[in-house]
Amino acid sequence: MKALDWAVLATTILGIVVYGVARTRNVRTADVYLRGGRDQRWWTIGLSIMATQASAITFLSVPGQAHEDGMAYLQFYFGLPVAMVILSATIVPLYYRLKVYTAYEWLERRFDRKTRQLTAIIFLLQRGLAAGLSIYAPAIILSTVLGWPLHFTNLVIGFLVIGYTVSGGTRAVSQTQTLQMIVMLGGMAAALIVAVHRLPAGVSLGDATALAGALGRVNLVDYSPRFDTRYTFWSGMTGGLFVALAYFGTDQSQVQRYLGGSSLTESRLGLLFNGLLKIPMQAFILFVGLMVLVFHQFKPAPLFFNQAEADRVLSTPAATEWRQLEGRYSQSFEQRREAANRFLAARAAGNDTAMNAARTELRAIDSGARSLRDNARKLLSRALPGAETQDADYVFLRFVKEQLPAGLVGLLIAVIFCAAMSATAAALNALGSTTVVDIYRRSVRPDATDAHYLLAAKGFTIFWGVVAMLFATFASLVDNLIQAVNILGSIFYGPMLGVFLVGFSFKRVQGTAAFTATLMAQAIVIAVMLTTKIGFLWWNVIGCGAVVALATLLQPLWTEKSA
Numbered sequence: 001m002k003a004l005d006w007a008v009l010a011t012t013i014l015g016i017v018v019y020g021v022a023r024t025r026n027v028r029t030a031d032v033y034l035r036g037g038r039d040q041r042w043w044t045i046g047l048s049i050m051a052t053q054a055s056a057i058t059f060l061s062v063p064g065q066a067h068e069d070g071m072a073y074l075q076f077y078f079g080l081p082v083a084m085v086i087l088s089a090t091i092v093p094l095y096y097r098l099k100v101y102t103a104y105e106w107l108e109r110r111f112d113r114k115t116r117q118l119t120a121i122i123f124l125l126q127r128g129l130a131a132g133l134s135i136y137a138p139a140i141i142l143s144t145v146l147g148w149p150l151h152f153t154n155l156v157i158g159f160l161v162i163g164y165t166v167s168g169g170t171r172a173v174s175q176t177q178t179l180q181m182i183v184m185l186g187g188m189a190a191a192l193i194v195a196v197h198r199l200p201a202g203v204s205l206g207d208a209t210a211l212a213g214a215l216g217r218v219n220l221v222d223y224s225p226r227f228d229t230r231y232t233f234w235s236g237m238t239g240g241l242f243v244a245l246a247y248f249g250t251d252q253s254q255v256q257r258y259l260g261g262s263s264l265t266e267s268r269l270g271l272l273f274n275g276l277l278k279i280p281m282q283a284f285i286l287f288v289g290l291m292v293l294v295f296h297q298f299k300p301a302p303l304f305f306n307q308a309e310a311d312r313v314l315s316t317p318a319a320t321e322w323r324q325l326e327g328r329y330s331q332s333f334e335q336r337r338e339a340a341n342r343f344l345a346a347r348a349a350g351n352d353t354a355m356n357a358a359r360t361e362l363r364a365i366d367s368g369a370r371s372l373r374d375n376a377r378k379l380l381s382r383a384l385p386g387a388e389t390q391d392a393d394y395v396f397l398r399f400v401k402e403q404l405p406a407g408l409v410g411l412l413i414a415v416i417f418c419a420a421m422s423a424t425a426a427a428l429n430a431l432g433s434t435t436v437v438d439i440y441r442r443s444v445r446p447d448a449t450d451a452h453y454l455l456a457a458k459g460f461t462i463f464w465g466v467v468a469m470l471f472a473t474f475a476s477l478v479d480n481l482i483q484a485v486n487i488l489g490s491i492f493y494g495p496m497l498g499v500f501l502v503g504f505s506f507k508r509v510q511g512t513a514a515f516t517a518t519l520m521a522q523a524i525v526i527a528v529m530l531t532t533k534i535g536f537l538w539w540n541v542i543g544c545g546a547v548v549a550l551a552t553l554l555q556p557l558w559t560e561k562s563a
Contacts, residue, residue: 005410012414016179016421030453040260044178045270048257049248050278051177051184051419058285059184059416060137061077064305064392066289070217072231074286076537079241083248084275086269090504091249096264101437103255110503112511113442118518119250119496120438124431126492127253128464131427132471133488135161138420139472140393141479144308144401151473154319157420165425165432166458177563180418185281187415188288190408191400195291197419198403207344209296214359215297215366217290231537239490239537242544246493248274250500253430292399297340303329303376305394309387317386318383318444325376332369339365339501348462396562428468432461443522490536491529495521496542501544502551513555514547 001009040048065073100106104123108116148156180438196205203211214217222232248254248271261267303326304310313322339362346354377389400412436457445452499518502509525543528534534542 001409001413002406004406008407008410009414009417012183012411013417015422016183016418019179028454030450030457033454033457040266040270041261042261042266042273043267045258045261045267046277047181048177048271048426049254049270049274050281051181051422052253052257053423054367059188059419060140060393060396062285063289063292063396064394066217066286067293067395068392070212070215070219071283071286071290072219074220074279074283075222075231075233075236076243077282078233078236078238079181079238080244080278081275082237083244084271085248086245088271091500092258092267092271093264095255095259100259100439102252102434103250104252104434104438107499107503108442111499112516115499115511115515115518117438117442118515119499119550120434122492122496122518122522123250123252123434124464126488127251127427128467129471130488131424131431131464131468134420134424134427135468136472137393138416140397144394144397154469154472158472159466161421161424161429162462162465165428166461177422180422183411183418184415185284187411188285189409191396191404192284192288192291194404194408195288195295195399198295198299203298203344207347208291210347211294211297211340211343212290214355214362215293216363217293228512231535235535235537239535239540242497242540243489243493243537246497246500246540246544247489250496251493252253252434253427256425256430256433289396292396295399295403297336300330300333302398303373304380305391305398306388307394309380309384309389309391309397312387313380313383316383318379321379321515322376322383325372329369329372329376332365332372336362336369345465353529358553370424376431422469428461428465431464432457432459435460435464442486487536491525492522492543494525494540494545495547496543497540498544498547498551502548506548506552506555509555510558512558513551516554517547517550520550 062073062273088270094106095103098106098109102120104116104120107119135154135158139150142148142157143150143153196208199208206256209218223234224232225234258267258270261270303322310322311325313319339358343355343358343362346352346358382387400409436453440456440460441448441453445456448456495518499514500523502514502517521543524546525539527538528542529536
């Protein structure tokens with residue numbers, strides 16, 4: 001990066017941190033640290049919720065996801081607006097009425113302590129691992145830009161986030177996330193403008209969108225009733241709905257955002273605000289990835305976007321074969337560019353027959369290019385066992401580094417840092433709060449002072465930050481970061497949502513039946529994951545349904561034993 005980029009990056013990050021510290025320097029009680037003082041307005045809540053979701057993984061992986069697979073990923077969010085309405089009408093009023101610190105306190109009032117603590121432990125496990133992925137994503141950037149070892153970069157980012165989170169707790173997280181969202185969306189808008197501006201003269205935004213459609217990437221909705229496909233309309237409206245209900249209703253990293261609202265109305269409006277804007281925001285980020293794809297129809301793209309791994313393979317005996325693949329890929333690019341020009345010429349002339357012919361040719365050439373990239377991954381795996389063979393997370397980063405002017409590169413790096421700080425800080429804050437409220441204060445030190453609990457919350461936040469850093473060390477083993485986070489959540493969210501649903505809807509079910517059903521359902525989800533090819537969104541439905549079914553079946557058995 002150039003000096004201007006470093007100046008923009010440092011000014012943006014330090015400005016946000018200083019603002020957050022200045023606004024939260026008087027946090028001296030456990031209540032304010034854990035719930036933020038309950039004075040947040042709806043727009044702060046809504047932006048904070050969106051910023052918590054929009055981790056660095058979003059801005060690294062989602063454009064790459066669109067570059068590889070198009071807009072299909074958007075279907076993952078189709079159930080989210082419905083979930084926001086359901087939660088605003090049901091669980092949010094309950095949390096406010098009971099004045100809880102965490103989502104899991106209610107489960108003890110409804111069932112018993114062991115059920116509360118089981119769900120708290122499930123959350124701690126899932127969110128602690130996900131926080132590791134949130135640290136790893138920006139580490140990719142710094143290690144690539146600065147040439148630092150990836151593991152060392154994980155540690156640096158982890159320590160910075162821990163310090164930022166411990167300083168002000170929930171209020172610091174919420175206050176800074178508004179500014180972070182502005183930076184994030186502004187940076188992505190700048191990237192889109194540059195991508196469109198760098199297209200050949202005469203290629204408009206409409207032409208670029210049509211070309212992306214010709215390549216088969218504007219695949220917004222898939223109505224096929226398939227269980228082995230990750231993203232369809234049906235998986236989004238069922239599995240995606242269950243994910244959203246579980247995430248926003250039972251995941252403390254989100255619940256903590258709206259528990260800080262100044263009133264029930266403010267919290268409801270914040271959730272609904274998120275429901276209205278989340279899909280357009282994700283569509284916008286995916287569209288940026290599509291424009292990068294169209295850009296690469298006219299400007300050569302690398303065979304493999306992770307340059308560090310490509311350089312490594314050139315020092316092995318497989319170098320000759322790799323260069324041959326690069327040569328064939330370059331030839332494929334020339335063919336794609338010519339076919340793209342023919343398609344756009346036919347579109348300008350209104351010649352549907354020529355357009356269809358060019359579209360067919362373009363997709364055939366694109367399929368061949370994708371096969372060459374698959375062959376490159378296989379060759380990389382053979383030449384360098386254990387190497388990172390998936391490069392979708394590097395697509396957008398490579399475009400930023402090579403195509404954006406000085407200053408904007410620093411801004412886009414700041415975008416990803418803001419996202420990392422936002423999501424990871426929220427996760428660590430929630431992990432520390434849940435550990436203190438649901439485990440430590442409930443079963444270890446129930447009669448300590450407020451000052452002791454404040455200190456304990458900060459200590460557990462540091463502990464979970466260390467756990468996240470350790471897991472970040474192994475995050476390079478996953479294929480695509482955005483999918484890894486969603487898959488990880490889908491392992492745990494179904495049973496979590498199921499026990500809450502049982503608590504709301506099945507009044508006869510008591511604690512032991514609910515506890516046992518949750519454990520059994522979690523085992524079922526893991527078995528489905530390991531032994532079937534069912535898409536991960538369906539795991540949420542399976543896990544939730546299993547808890548409901550098993551709890552209602554087991555309750556009569558426990559009733560008979562007690563009798």
